[in-house]
Amino acid sequence: MIPVAEPVRVLLVEDSDVYRDSLVFLLGRESGIDVVGAVATGGEAAAACLELGAEVAVIDYRLPDVDGAEAAADVRERCPRASVVFLSASAGEAELASARVADAALVRKDEGLEALVAAIRAAHRGAA
Numbered sequence: 001m002i003p004v005a006e007p008v009r010v011l012l013v014e015d016s017d018v019y020r021d022s023l024v025f026l027l028g029r030e031s032g033i034d035v036v037g038a039v040a041t042g043g044e045a046a047a048a049c050l051e052l053g054a055e056v057a058v059i060d061y062r063l064p065d066v067d068g069a070e071a072a073a074d075v076r077e078r079c080p081r082a083s084v085v086f087l088s089a090s091a092g093e094a095e096l097a098s099a100r101v102a103d104a105a106l107v108r109k110d111e112g113l114e115a116l117v118a119a120i121r122a123a124h125r126g127a128a
Contacts, residue, residue, distance in 0.1 A: 007034035011054035042071030049079035061088035069098040083123035
């Protein structure tokens with residue numbers, strides 16, 4: 001019998017309710033991905049990651065309380081087994097530099113679901 005891989009446990013950190021709910025729905029339909037939680041602020045990210053056992057945290061780079069880099073650093077410190085994927089409306093110098101420093105993938109929101117799913121799977125494999 002071939003062993004079935006466990007789904008990737010994903011935490012979404014996105015301040016837009018509509019966008020967050022849409023991603024929960026769309027990612028929930030993807031085989032091998034389990035959205036275990038979704039929060040609206042970077043301040044909630046690390047605690048939620050730890051509590052829910054997330055393996056990949058998808059973090060919107062522009063959050064109302066902290067930027068994605070701060071949220072990612074907190075996640076890495078408090079939930080060290082989780083990988084990070086940045087999600088952003090743009091891919092400017094700040095976002096690109098933060099992604100390099102955090103060793104994280106950066107997916108623009110206009111790249112679509114396939115790009116985000118690919119980044120989540122790559123982050124889970126450790127190939128950000």
